[in-house]
Amino acid sequence: MSQSYRLDNIGLINRDKKLSFKFNGITYNGYEGDTLASALIANGVHLVGRSFKYHRPRGFFGAGVDEPYAIVQLYRNGETEPNIKATEQELFEGLEATSVNCWPSVNFDIGAINNFLKIFLPAGFYYKTFMWPKSFWYKVYEPFIRKAAGLGVASTKHDKERYEHKYEYCDLLIAGSGPSGLASAYAAAKNGARVILAEDKARHGGTLLTSDVNIGNQSGKEWAEGIISELKEMPNVIVKNRSQVFGYYDHNMLVMSERISDHLPKTKKFHPKQRLWYIRAKEVLISSGSIERPIVFGNNDTPGVMLSSAAKEYLKVYGVLVGRNPLIFTNNDSGYETAIEFKKNGVDPVILDTRKDPQSEIVDEAKNLGINIKFSYVVVAAQGYKKIKSADIARISDDKEQLGTVENIKCDCICVSGFWTPTIHLASQSGNKTKFNEDIDAFVPGISKQNETTLGAANGTYTLDETLKSSFETGHELSKKITNNDNEISFPNVVEKKSTTHDKFWCVPLPEGKNYKRFLDFQNDVSVSDVEIALKEGYRSIEHVKRYTTLGMATDQGKTSNLNGLQLVSNIENKVVPNVGHTTFRPPYTPISIGAIVGREVGKHSKPTRKSPMHSWHKKNNAVFVDAGVWLRPRYYKQGNENLFEGSKREAKNVRTNVGICDVTTLGKIDIKGPDAAELLNRVYTNAWLKLPVGKARYGVMLREDGIVMDDGTTTRISENHYHMTTTTAQAANVLSHLEYYLQLVWPELNVNVVSTTEQWAGAAIAGPKSRDLLQKLFPNSDVSNEGLPFMGYIEEDLFGVKARIFRISFSGELAYEVNVESDNGNFMWEKIMEVGHEFKIQPYGTEALSTLRIEMGHVAGSELDGRTIPYDNSLEGLLSKKKDFIGKRSLSRKAFTAEDRQKVVGVVPLDKKTSIPEGSHLVKDSNAPLPNPKLGYISASCWSVEHDNPFSLAILKDGKNMIGEKLFVMSPLKNKVIPVEIVSSHYVDPKGERVRS
Amino acid sequence: MLHIKCPHCGMRSQNEFSYGGDATVKRPELDKEISDQDWDNFVYNRKSLRGKHWELWQHLSGCRQWIKVERDTATHEIFNSLKANEEIS
């Protein structure tokens, strides 16, 4: 199709590169450098979607980030993305997009029938309409909302694009590369400051690209291009386009999203789609410009009504006419600039100016060009449904209360200018106390909380000369403070047309007998009457009005609607706008993709994966892995078609009958050295440590100050002042911090050093009745007899030429040893043990068998030491020293912790000896008791006892001490199970602990 | 994200640190009688101050030292940081 609204001699697009794209299934052409919006307008397409609530037709309203209407669903390289602004999406070859909010199609929308039937969804519709009757919710409201609402469809597929995060530091971060951004960046860069200049759009220059000004002997656009190319050459400057600084956080940390590949048909190889920058800036300059304000009138949401600045941008940047018969409706000189551009390009506009007799260079130029100007005139209502066909206009009285006779004039677009609103979002996010500026009817930044300065239009300065001057100065002064350089730069001469004051008129009264909808918030369909209702119903605070009406709550965050909303509230309330105040601006300034926020931390990269030195051996031997904290551990080693249950049972059984080997590298290890090491242990652990001999290990439990068990493990005295502590895999990092806390802050007098050695040692547990025979063969020159290496003994030996530490400790309850070698030798050790162990029928066992073995032994672990239990609960009260103080001891005498019926760990066996018991289920006395059934305890861990060949569980049970032999019920509402059980001792196997000492 | 001065390493981002609570709380001495109320105050009771206060941070991903930082809880302004063995004045 032809681009019938494209002009030949104007615009910054690349006419040598034609691009083909599809919108709602129809193929169109555009040029490189177009946005989807400019390309559609070039093709005469003005209907792009339907509104959120009433499904009224939607066109284009702006030309950038402030766009409330033109939100599309984008299809790119096999992926789909919702909530894309057509005004921001750059065109690429093969782009496909569809409308959102319309069903079944943009031209025939069933939801819009609501509009005709006048089933209006008024203010507070979320709160009122959908509350009653309750039964309607599931059947009527929810399906209706789901079908009718929303801003597109999220992809259900895994996003295969790559997103990156980057950290950067700079002296000055400058957000926005319009005149103020360029001037301040240039001055600061010349002073040697490290500068980041960020531009949201593809092209730098901001308003210089569209305004008719001269700087020095160049046009504004040429000057901008010159500055940018000079900045790009400087090593101390980072110049970014397509980069939106969207969040201003504490201590001058800002976040910027850089769209690297969104404008390409597909992401380049080895490139990310987007990059999120975390920038710590010494100073922040906010040069984000301003957004034009609409004037409110009847049917002001009709496609074809748009901001006059957008119309000018489409014309000057993209060479596109938004209409051939434009009506300009303005209360200030900006509308004239748009009209003049139309006129220069062969189109005859009509200007309606709300002012009576404005005098300025710009007005004079329009008059001289012969443009038809009607002073003291307003648009009463737009006419037309899917596109404007005409406008009802009328003269307005000087007091702006009375309308004259309504006339109708033909037009195909209405370009509105209600003056300018500074973009203060970033300043406000930083904690700046904004203030109201009467001259421009808008809020501007006030007192800074952080090191930020707002420049130019964002600060309410609307003349180029002033903007450039103050921006040069600010960039110079701030950089001077940081770099101590003082490079003077010559200030260019600015030629701009003088404008006169605007008219503080923002809302056209309704003509007699007409009830046109006059919209404030175009994205959420909030009209003047909605706000009036909210105020009638008693809402006063602007924050409440916002939430009740949803004014400014759409994805555009009210960029074009907030101030008019405030005007309305202040008019009705008879307050001045500054007393109404604005709602809080929060990041992000504009929607950011979730992929960018997540960055590379997806899937297996969401946390680091740690593997033991024996990992490849496990893999080769069919290990099925499980996540254990940050570690990958073998859960079981699959043989043939075995499942987890069968495999782990086989492995556990082999430990009980022969010998097994388990990778225990993941256990936390802390090296403790110093003359006061024993004293530290004595204070940290609940039992006595001062008399532990060299070459001996001891089991210890440590508490938090509140008496709750923090961790357990064995610690071995390697030499006089040297200890080797082990922690559970999960608590390793916390225990180290815990020790450091006490050593650095509480007992600095203790002469001790601690350091993590978790990764320095590879560990293998050898467990089972044949483990000693195996050990003897591994260390033929050592005495590993029960006398030579007794339970809790420790020796250092040579393992086939490799230094090894041998601990006689047991987690499985069997005769067992733990061998540690330096990590690099881990695999060597493992293979040697497997080789030598062959004759003893050695088998590796994984975490599942390990759990089974410890559960049936009644050895408490992480599932019992869960941050809610004290030593007594875990039957560890025997380890509490009465003779010395230790961390958390004082808490143990609290009333609740010494109660007679205090919870305690017990064993649980199903009466039928068959039904396995789900972990997390509750123990109750009577399974038929009315709900809520009093809970006596909970199942902490379950296994299939290989010793007894029936299910067995551990539970934390109220008054557990006196419950042995009781019959209770296990209830698991989640699994819909009720299981009659008997309470038994937690030590289901070898209750006297003879095996470990054998 | 806060920017915290570690007295050992210099200015670092908050994500290198972990928070440790009120720095003015003193652990009662070992082996000393203490009332239930005083112990409860030590373990559980903290003032939720608005304004300047001293708090502990550990430079976990740096030098691993616990440090004392004076921060305004309302504005996040940081005034001072001390090493573990330096007394709050």
Ligand SMILES: [Zn+2]
């Ligand atoms: Zn540090």
